[in-house]
Amino acid sequence: MSLSVRLQQQLPGIALDLEFEAPPGVTVLFGRSGAGKTTVINAVAGLLRPQAGRVAVDDWVLFDTDQGSWLPTHRRRLGYIFQEGRLFPHLSVRQNLAYGRWFAPRGAQRESQDRVVEMLGIGHLLNRRPAMLSGGEKQRVAIGRALLAAPRLILADEPLAALDEARKAEILPYFERLRDEVSVPILYVTHSAAEVARLATSVVALQDGKVLRHGPASDVLADPSVAPAGVRAVGAVLQVQVAQHHADGLTELRAGDARLFLPRIPHQVGEHLRIRIPAQEVILSNKPPEGLSALNILSGTVEAVRAGEGPGAIVSVKTPAGVVLARVTRRSVEALGLELGQPCHAVIKTVALAPQDVGGRVAT
Amino acid sequence: MSLSVRLQQQLPGIALDLEFEAPPGVTVLFGRSGAGKTTVINAVAGLLRPQAGRVAVDDWVLFDTDQGSWLPTHRRRLGYIFQEGRLFPHLSVRQNLAYGRWFAPRGAQRESQDRVVEMLGIGHLLNRRPAMLSGGEKQRVAIGRALLAAPRLILADEPLAALDEARKAEILPYFERLRDEVSVPILYVTHSAAEVARLATSVVALQDGKVLRHGPASDVLADPSVAPAGVRAVGAVLQVQVAQHHADGLTELRAGDARLFLPRIPHQVGEHLRIRIPAQEVILSNKPPEGLSALNILSGTVEAVRAGEGPGAIVSVKTPAGVVLARVTRRSVEALGLELGQPCHAVIKTVALAPQDVGGRVAT
């Protein structure tokens, strides 16, 4: 299922005028504060009636101002995680979670409540009222409530912003699983480069109500001109398989013909994964390096050199493991003579590949 | 000025029972969602009357249940940035910003409104009402409002969580400047490891209402047992001076007897700064490395090796620039024979030292 969005709406600050197609998976909306992200999501949800536009999931039209069609919010089968929680204050956490279940069609594929509760770590809160929860606890319940409504379209507005790193790390895989297993389109707003890099199937960069750039995550993130995400988010994604867990706490991965080491991950031997290698964590060398603490060294040839406006450049290196991106200074590019076709070695620290950057299961 | 806090409060979920001293500068409270961070801040603000405890700034007692003293909130000279904004809906942004100024004593040292407005990028919003702002815009106004009240104590509850990376990068230096120039104690809640590492003078790690660990930022952050911040935040802080801006977009710093290169920063030649070198970004080598894209190589000797529970270890290397921390695998520690007193070379990527990790001015 894919979501197509076209909108025009005049707001006091900005004029929204945009069109994009969100393929199955997670489409991340990003852009600076006030760029119009929440407005777009609200229009998709039907909470705001845009002056002109059309939103459809495949050929199920949610609204089309040309045809004058308009599906009310409650028929859109949404799971909307609001920027500010919006829990029902008079219902217990348990009742909040159960609210959406009333409306899910009988046969709808639906998460088990127990599982969602456990993942969100809200089991001990079930009998409390929202007023007795902390900010992060509220947001976790809000996530659970949306997921349990058996939605056909998930809208998430900075769902993890209020959560601590550890909790984020626990919940992110869940969104990944939703992305990979369920074919529900997910429109996801975040300011976190790590979340963008980790979750996004495609990325829509907004600026002042317009689409600045739109495309597969890897393309948009590798583009230094898309400032908001920050160049630090640029990275390559490699398809890997878990090869072995070592006794000293490292996990060995097979990536094409190469091997990579990283701190122990919980996945089983033989599982297929994707890992993101941040361009920033990669050092290039024109000689085979020796005596380095970095365990991962991939040999390959320079495939492309893209220099940005600043002092840095992104070098693509074709290795047996796949294409690896490295962010280095232009000075180094010259010093090392990194030109097209030039052989070179990519050095990747083991610890730089933290579990956070390991994507969930990949359908094989 | 330093803030001392002692609290006991029974809540439905947890029993709060803690005591800590916040030295001048930024004291970051961190801990998982629901650990009690907001509750502590509310007690300091006087919005919650704890069952027992005492809070004082130097010997100015805000409250002391033993003596039965209690200063009402409005006499505590606070700047409280709430987790949820709490702007006055009936006032324009301009009026919201001006609200606190009424009460600042005549002579109080006070930010210029223009400056705060410019820094927060809210100049174009001044005549709007809060209902017409996006989530991030609201939070920026809330920050401005608190800062303009000429507070003697700043309380910030996840102030930047709703902001995009670029805006965060703009506002963080401002908090740094507050920390370094004004002697106002700042109690700051965040889940972002980058913010902790960048801002914290000292860190109070909370768990289930108790103080898990408390001390100078570098100590707490270098302690792998303090899970919430994540080992990725560990890093060393070096005192440096801007030496030269190069034509190819790099800035050269003098650090002790060594030199460091990093992408151009806006500081003037001769200025003193502190930079954080994330332990994770440092590669160690037992031979002088050659042909690497990394421009910064510091030679020194191993001063300490701390192995955590996982596969990693933190190696302290004494270099002419100061002590540098490196996070490497235990496997590499053995392979390279990194033992006390052993000479070695620390390799730091130029681009890894992004402007984000450059601290503000240091009083000289």
Next chain:
Amino acid sequence: EGILIFAAASLKTALDQIAADYSDQTGGEVTVSYAASSVLARQIQLGAPADLFISANVQWMDVLVRDGLVDASSRVDLLGNHLVLIGVPAQAEAQIDAALDLNARLDGGFLAMALVDAVPAGIYGKSALQELGLWADVEGRIAQSDNVRAALALVATGAAPLGIVYGSDALAESRVSVIGVFPSDSHPPIIYPAAATRDAAPQAFAFLTYLQTDTARAVFEAQGFTLPQG
């Protein structure tokens, strides 16, 4: 300075006209406050600055005399009234006596009266019905209003087929017809006593006298009031 008269509300039309005439003739200003006799009497008890009190019943005047709040020597029985049985126009006229079959005429409907234990018209009506031996027949079929005008309205709007009101009230209402007049000996005399108050201004006595002139009496009679016997 003018004088302030406290008068039973039912006197309004006549008294307004008489007061206007009086002012024209003497230049003396007369202000009248109309309300229920009970309300006015109680206000006088509690110090109201009234100069003259005209009550719709004897009891309240008696109370004020007892309390020494009115000048007993100035008390006169100013007016009288008839009690009449009214009905919707379809009702035939009849002699009001013991033979009257009220229940047949009510035909399941209600007999509209003022409160039979509290409001003068109701009290008079009840004693008349008792005297005529009709009370027991209709006791359960009486709709009591808070004042006689409301009882009239019940009949006028057709809500009640019959009612007992003053002759002066029935006169001007075209939607009701008078079935008959109660014999004046079937109930205590209907008397509107008047008296100057204890602290009355001298002009009050003059006006009280004027009220008893033929000019004034003509106006009262035109409004359906009678003059006291004797």
Next chain:
Amino acid sequence: MGWLGPAELEALRLSLRVSIWATLVSLPLGIFVAYALARWRFPGRQLLNGLVHLPLILPPVVTGYLLLLTFGIQGPLGRFLAEFGIVVAFRWTGAALAAGIMAFPLMVRAIRLSIEAVDPKLEQAGATLGASRMFVFATVTLPLILPGIIAGAILAFAKAMGEFGATITFVSNIPGQTQTLPSAVYSFLQVPGGEPAALRLVIISVIVAMTALLLSEYVGRRVARRVAGT
């Protein structure tokens, strides 16, 4: 309650019955009208609003008279209802109707204010979870306005307990049928020396109404706390 005579006890019982029915029957309509006024924009909204407020603005006697004209035996609505065997004229049901109408503006206002205080964002959240407008109303709006509904209902009850003018004009005062406490109080106040009896009844009705009000405060606060979850 040896303190009260059987007639007075009867009046108290009747007042309670009338007020409770007036409140309960008008409550659903009150909630509906309050919701319509608070959340919908439709032509005639101001007209409806004005109509609802009319009993507050009109002198009660006038309201009673209008009721008599429309719901009386001869009134169009009265005749219409009579076809279904519903008679309100001179019945306690009529007293309840009058009391309900007099109390209606108060009830609607209280409920309306509480509806306006509900954050539409919560209702939106309900809609995104798949709940229809009706369901959102029943599961989100209604529980959140419960304190307002309780307050409005009790206020209406208290007002109904004290209503007199419209009631007596519309349905008169028929002991056992329509003689409520306030009618009885009024009767006592009309006759000299009736004050102590009136006072007794006033105290009774104040006690009842106050108990209801304080109870509503208490229940309202508990419900509000439950609703706010604190």
Next chain:
Amino acid sequence: MGWLGPAELEALRLSLRVSIWATLVSLPLGIFVAYALARWRFPGRQLLNGLVHLPLILPPVVTGYLLLLTFGIQGPLGRFLAEFGIVVAFRWTGAALAAGIMAFPLMVRAIRLSIEAVDPKLEQAGATLGASRMFVFATVTLPLILPGIIAGAILAFAKAMGEFGATITFVSNIPGQTQTLPSAVYSFLQVPGGEPAALRLVIISVIVAMTALLLSEYVGRRVARRVAGT
């Protein structure tokens, strides 16, 4: 307004004066009491609450009688005020007092509900910025409850325009002094043929009260929108 006689015009003017004063003078007290009831917990809170509601519960005549007893010429408060040269008995000021007291519960309730709808978190935010309770009230609470205050004030005004029972019982029905529109309506209804005149006055007072109400709706909505900033 050739439609109205001079006496009727006088009554209209007086009603407006009485209602406006009743509303304006009681407003500050109403806001204070509403705030105290909404936000403070103090002993006697329920007593105060009950007292405020009393005029709503009591039959108006009883309220008027109690006013007469306390604020009358011989009443304790009446004598106390008289020492300061303030006389309310049988003056328009007394009518304003009666109207104000009768309208007070409605005013307080409206304002109180709007205060309870203000999120205390905003008031806390004001306190953290250094504002004292009073200042927070003036700059945060008060602007936010402005729609409620307007609603409460207009409601009180409308109620005051229609008040009759307590007024006539307390200050009588003296033309030019205490004869408000409803009292004039009453006077006309007490005499034969007075209905058309009464109807005319009723229409006038309905127009005035309705205009005020609709205006308050409009102003209230505009203010609410301004306050919400949407």
